[in-house]
Amino acid sequence: MLDVLLPQRCLVCGAGGAQLCAGCRARLPPLEPPLCARCGAPTAWPVSRCRECAGRRLAFATARGAVAYDDGVRRLVAGWKERGLRRLAETAAELVAERLPRPDVAVVTFVPADEHRRLHRGHHPAERLAYALASHWELPCEPLLERTRSAQRQRGLPLAARRRNVAGAFRAVAGVRGTALLVDDVYTSGATVAAAASALRADGARRVEVVTFARAVRTPGVGLGRAPERPI
Ligand SMILES: [Zn+2]
Ligand SMILES: [Zn+2]
Numbered sequence: 658m659l660d661v662l663l664p665q666r667c668l669v670c671g672a673g674g675a676q677l678c679a680g681c682r683a684r685l686p687p688l689e690p691p692l693c694a695r696c697g698a699p700t701a702w703p704v705s706r707c708r709e710c711a712g713r714r715l716a717f718a719t720a721r722g723a724v725a726y727d728d729g730v731r732r733l734v735a736g737w738k739e740r741g742l743r744r745l746a747e748t749a750a751e752l753v754a755e756r757l758p759r760p761d762v763a764v765v766t767f768v769p770a771d772e773h774r775r776l777h778r779g780h781h782p783a784e785r786l787a788y789a790l791a792s793h794w795e796l797p798c799e800p801l802l803e804r805t806r807s808a809q810r811q812r813g814l815p816l817a818a819r820r821r822n823v824a825g826a827f828r829a830v831a832g833v834r835g836t837a838l839l840v841d842d843v844y845t846s847g848a849t850v851a852a853a854a855s856a857l858r859a860d861g862a863r864r865v866e867v868v869t870f871a872r873a874v875r876t877p878g879v880g881l882g883r884a885p886e887r888p889i
Contacts, residue, residue, distance in 0.1 A: 668736040669729040677733060677748055685733075686725040687756060688872055696847055697721045699874055709875060715847065716855035717865045722844050722872025723753040730871050734843060743780045749842070749870040750789030760866050763835035765791040766801040768853045769827065786870060787840035801837065801860075802827045802853055816846050823852035829860030836864040844869040 666673055669681035691700050693707035697720045700707050724730050737745035767787035775781050784800070791798035805828050814822060837857055841850050844867070854865040 668733045668742075676736065676742055676745055681729060682748075682752075685723075685730060685752065686727050688722050688725050688874070692721075695719060697844070697872060699725075710847065713847075713851070715851050716858045717839065717850060717867045720844055720847060720850060720867035720869070720872075721757050722869045723749075723756040724871050726843060726845075726871040726873045734871055738778070738782045738842065741778060741780065743782075743785060746782060746785035747789050749786050750793055753786075753790055753868060753870055754793040757868060759794045759796075760838045760868065761836070762796065762838040762864075762866060764801070764833065765794070765796050765798040765838045765840060766833075766857070767798075768839065768841040768849055769800065769802045769804055771804060782842045783840055786842060790838075790840060790868070796838070799831060801829055801831050801833050802856055803830045816848070819846050819848040820851075823848045825852070827853045827856040829856050829862075833857055833860055833862045835862070836866070837862045839865050839867045841867070841869045842871065844872040846873075 665676055667678040667681055668676055669685075670678060672678050672680075688697065688699060691703040692698065693700050693710060694703065694705045695715065695718075696707065696710035698707050698709045726734075733745065736742045737749065765787050767781075767783040770781035770784065788798045805826055839850055839854055839857065841853075844850060850867045850869070854862075854867065857865050
């Protein structure tokens with residue numbers, strides 16, 4: 658309820674009025690082609706695999722994000738996830754639906770919450786985003802995954818450790834036979850969505866596409882952004 662009662666400020670620029678002002682909304686950095694066809698990373702020219710995903714066994718067919726994870730988006734996502742500004746899920750869903758094509762899938766699902774985090778936050782951002790997106794795209798949304806064990810934070814772990822950390826962290830709870838869209842809030846290394854997609858594929862999903870609100874973008878020589886990938 659806090660986000661209803663407190664005076665509202667734009668999380669990106671601080672101007673009074675709305676959690677995301679019209680100017681900042683229009684300026685959220687897009688992820689424009691050319692992109693890696695597989696993982697959605699911006700690339701110099703169109704490629705089927707890029708330096709970020711080449712050689713990795715990825716259980717998802719494609720991953721796409723609506724906005725690049727820059728400092729402004731980081732503040733927005735922090736407000737949404739950590740400060741409980743849950744109406745931002747609808748804003749995020751609108752932006753995704755505006756910027757990404759409607760996927761050709763049978764069902765929408767999401768990376769499941771770690772229960773401790775859900776209790777702490779009182780909401781699960783990926784779930785709310787998935788339901789809002791499914792409503793925009795007029796697709797069914799179902800919880801198809803659960804976690805097999807509790808969390809170790811992903812943040813701060815090197816890439817190889819992130820992958821080890823998430824391998825086998827999910828299992829499917831409902832049969833999925835056709836194609837599925839897997840939704841998460843932020844794509845950082847892709848380790849979390851790859852592990853979740855792997856569980857869907859193991860359960861029979863024919864194809865898994867990934868959509869996130871934001872995507873970390875590597876700048877040459879800098880490496881991955883400081884995106885707070887959720888703990889596993
Ligand atoms: Zn603003
Ligand atoms: Zn790639």
